[in-house]
Amino acid sequence: MTTPRCADLRVEYLTEPIGIGAAHPRFSWTVDHASAGRELEVADASGRLWHHVVSTGASAAPVEYAGPPLRSNAAYRWRVRSLTADGPTPWAEATFTTALLHESDWSASWVRPVQQPALVERWSIVDWIRGAGPEASLEDRLRPVQLLRQSFRVSPGLVRARLHATAHGSYSAWANGERVGDEVLAPGFDSYEHRVSVQVYDVTAQLRAGENVLGVALADGWWAGRIGLTGSSAQFGDTTEAIWQLHLDYANGRSEIVVSGADVRSAIGSWVYAELFIGEKVDRRCEPPGWRVAGFDDSAWTPVEIAGADAGTLVPFSGEPIRRVGELPAISVRETADGAIVDFGQVIAGRVRLRVRDTVPGQEITIEHTETLDAAGDWFDNIAGINKEQTDVLVAAGGDEEWEPEFTFHGFRYARVRGLIDVLVPADIAAVVISSDLDQTGGFTCSDARLTRLHDNVVWSQRANFLSIPTDCPQRERAGWTGDAQVFAAAASNNARVLPFLGRWLDNVRADQRDDGRVTITSPYSPFDAEAAAAAEGIGSIVAAAGWSDAIAFVPWTLYERYGDTRVLRDNYDAVLRWIDYQRLQARAELPNGLVAEELSPERLAAQRLLFNTGTHFGDWLTPSTMEGRPLHEAIGIAPSLTGELVAPMFQAQTLTLAARMAEVLGRGEESGALAVEAAQVRGAFAAEYVDESGRLSVELQGPYVIALAFGMIPGDRVDAAVAELVRLIHERGDRLDTGFLSVPYLLDVLWDAGHRDLARTLLWQDAAPSWLYEVDRGATTIWESWDAIGPDGGVRAVSLNHYAFGCVDDWLYRRVAGIQPAAPGFRSVAIAPDLASGLAHARAHVGTPAGRLAVEWWLDADGATVTVTVPYGVDAVLEVDGGTIPLPAETSTHILQLDRAVVRA
Structure with a gap:
């Protein structure tokens, strides 16, 4: 019998992280046993700082640090x-270190x-549609990468x-020539x-007594690119x-700080230009040999300019890099007259080595x-646009070389290589996948290869697009x-x-929120x-x-549902209220264009003053039937x-509802009640204006x-x-979806919950466009x-x-097809309800x-x-069967379902 233990110890969801920036970091772990409580200690070199004991109850929710303030650049x-x-x-132990937690910790200067x-180029959506663009060559418009060196x-x-x-830009750094x-x-x-x-890096092993060199290469990146x-x-x-x-x-207790300053020197190296896109x-x-190591003569390099010591915008990096x-x-x-075309078999974000x-x-x-490639297998640029x-491009120094770009990435499956003297050998080329390095925690496979491929396509699209930001x-x-x-x-969760990852992005969303409460698109x-x-005008002016904008409410609530962490609600709740305030003001101030000239009854006018139904919106973006047979623009x-x-x-009402739920979780009962009442009022006003007595909406589209x-x-x-109208619209489209960005996530669940399960399954299995399996059947490797x-x-x-x-349909595969249905925040409770009639x-x-x-x-x-289920300790789970539920024990159990009865098999 194994000894019970705690495992997978994490701080801020990371394993033994370096440079945590949270003043009150969250501690989490898993257990392989029934637990009635927990004991946690945090210490530094001087001894124990914080002792936390909960002797009754067990929860997988993270525990927030509540001890004395943590010090900057300290080890714990x-x-x-x-x-x-x-x-x-037995105790399970781990470590973490802190970042520079306060602006006052900085004594360095921007160099x-x-x-x-950088050449300032300004292009518009109209320019993009018309195919306009720069005429000068890349070398004339783009800039070299700057090299920085400090001894x-x-x-x-x-x-x-x-x-x-x-x-300000993208950078790579080397200490004594080592990355x-x-x-x-x-x-x-x-x-x-x-x-x-x-960023915080441990460079202890890269330094030595005596002279050392820090080298930095600095490109335009997202800042100037x-x-x-x-x-x-x-x-x-x-x-x-x-x-x-x-x-x-x-070792003797002494500390030193080396800061960027006037002693840093700069030059241009081997990068003629480097642009993200x-x-x-x-x-x-043109590479200066040895510039990253001691002994290099940088006397001909140029002293840097001191750009100031302002550290006001500096924040410790959070999440995964x-x-x-x-x-x-x-x-x-495949060798062609225009170069060697290489197929890597998968669409990715990355670059070629x-x-x-x-x-x-x-x-x-x-x-x-x-x-x-095109239908004939020839080269085809599927991404059009400016820059x-x-x-x-590699300009060789001569001899054998290996090269992977440093400051760019691309979306691709195929590469075309030109300029080689010899035939390209497959072993000499590879695609390097880059992404924010998130822990991959889920998986789905099934007996149908197409549905498994659909899930894999979602994962690859998520990996390619969860790159610094979503x-x-x-x-x-x-x-x-x-x-x-x-x-x-x-689906991503x-x-x-x-x-x-999404928490860091939400930090940016809040930072970008306008003074009037608008959340940017x-x-x-x-x-x-x-x-x-x-x-701009029209869509370009949004x-x-x-x-x-409602992502400010939807994303935090989704994260709370999946992780049970209330901090994401606390961090974003005020921003949600500011967005709601903006919606309220717009509702009171404006009427839809079609009603401006009408004389409205007092009741109708009062209802209109509740509805955020003016302004330019994307609506149910990319609804298929509205796109067919027309030029994109x-x-x-x-x-x-x-x-x-x-x-x-509709999104106004749902955001009010989510805000009410947030307020309830955060212990703001009075606010929760008021928000819930307002949500009901908006729903009532919407129904009065847009839903007729036969349940029809004013727009006959599925979304x-x-x-x-x-x-x-x-x-x-x-x-x-x-529901009957929706079903009719689906049938009229040949049992194909006609939903856009905002409605697709809800399509199958709406049908399922309304009792139209077979129609939901039909849409999932549909292989005529528009459908998920149509893409799979045409060789898609992403969405x-x-x-x-x-x-x-x-x-x-x-x-x-x-x-x-x-x-987003991938969430359906997990919840409905496989049957993993969270029933309480953080999966504290879960129902296993597989769709055994899925086909x-x-x-x-x-x-x-x-x-x-x-x-x-x-x-x-x-x-x-x-049905075999593995349930971790700390999760209450049931298996749903016809006629009832079966409680599931922790660890693994197998169940044989025969007609209307279930038998547990060890």
Whole structure:
């Protein structure tokens, strides 16, 4: 018999993290035994700081530190044990260190290399539609990467060294020629006006007594580079700069700080240019040999400018950094007259690592990237737009070389390599997958290969687009669209531990919230974004929108439901109320255009003053029937025009409901009651204005019906009629979905809960466009932006093949098909209710709950169904069967279901 123990010890959801920035970090762990309580201690070198004991009750929710204030740049250890009926378990121990927690901890200066400012390029959505763009060459428009070098001395007896660093731009660092850390594209994407994340690195092993060198390469990154749909540059600034502090601790108790300052020198190295979207060009002949190590003569380098000592926007990085998370070999290499086309078999976000042999000095090798080939298998650029070249260039120094770009990434499955002298050998090329390095906690497989592939496609889209922030696509825009994250958060939480990642993004969303309460449609939101919206009309003018801005309520609530952590509610609750205030003000101040000229009754006017139903919104974006047979620039405005007025008050009502639930959880009972009352009033006003006596809405599209039913907008006596209308609309489309961004997440559940389970299954299994399996049948390896991105004849459209939003169906696979249904926040309670009539013979899934791994596997045979469930300790679980439920024990149990009875098999 094994000894009971605590395991998987985490601080802020990370294992033994370096550089925690939370003043009150959260501690979490799992147990493999029944626990009645817990005991936790936190200590530093001087002894115990905090002792926490709960002798009754057990919970997997994280425990917040409540001891004396933590010190900056300090090391801590902590331990935890369970209190059981047989006595306490053995202690389980772990460590963590803190970041620089206060602005006053900074004594370094921002250092700015002498540089030509970035060329400020301003493009609009209209320019993008018309195909306009720059005429000058890349070399004339783009800038080289700046090299920074600082020499410093280390005394004997060094026991600990921590480097705290960040930049306006993207940076990589080396200590004595050895790479610092394993992350890429630091510091990541933030709303830099308000916050710039600081990384912390342990460099103890890289330093030595005597002279040492810190080298930094500094590129434009998201700060000054060409980003977003329009590819406009310098959206946050036009010059790059960096700041760092190196804290040295010695065995005798002495400490030193090495800071960025006037002793830093700069030069231009081998990067001719480096752009996140366009790509980078490296001339290996220009690399200053040995610049990263001691002994290099930097007397010809230029002193940096001191850009100030302001640390007001610096915040410790939270969550997981961007890393190389995988590598894909070439599955085929085909030589063509225009170069070697390489297929890596999977659409990813990343770049190519290439090994070349026997090059001659000055030989220029280019690598282009695309997500698909055309119907004939020829090269096809599926991403069109300004500054979207996705091309990297290596100018060889001569001989054998290996190269992977440093300051760019691309969305691709295929690469075309030009400029080689010899035939490309598959072993000499690989695709490097980059992503924020989230723990992958879930999985789904089943007896149908297509459905398994659908799930895999969702995971790959999530991996590609959870890159520093939750983006819409990894090639054309890479923007933090709030609507995309809102609809996908639940599905994402099954596949990975997303709370730290989405929590950091929500920090940016709150930072970007406008003074009047508007929550921006993208975050990070740059000064250029605000300027562009102010100058535009129609969709381009949108700053806040229904379903997008409501992410400020929907995402935190989803995270609370899946993790049971109340901090995410506390952090965002006030921002939710500010967004609600904006909706209220707009409702009172404006009427929809169609009612402005009407003389409204006092009752109708009062109802209208409750409804947030004015302004420009995206509506049920990309509703399929509104896109068919029309040019993209014409089609994208139809669904917003048709559905925006209905969608806005529906999301208003649901946000009020979520705010009421948040308030209740946070102990604000009076506020909760008032918000709930207001939500009911909005629903009543909506029904009076938009739902007729036969349950019909004013817009005959599937999406508004789905949202209305999901959010309780239809009066109870008219729900059945509204469901019937939805079913009719689905049948009229040939049993195909016609739902857009905001309604797709709710489509199958609305049908299921209304008793139309077979129709929900039909939509899941549908293989005619638009449908999920249509994409799979056409070889999709990710989720597409457009359902018909590749036509039945193989014809390819110039659209993104990597958007996760419609992958929200993955949550259905976990909850309905596999049957893992959370019934209380943080999976404290769960129902296992597999869909044994799904058309599958077998399904298997697992998720990572706060208490540990929860898994279910079921399969059918001639005698019935066999269901095996693994339940972690701390989770109350039942297996739902016809006629009742079976309580499930912790650990693994197997159940044979025969007709109307269930038998437990050990």
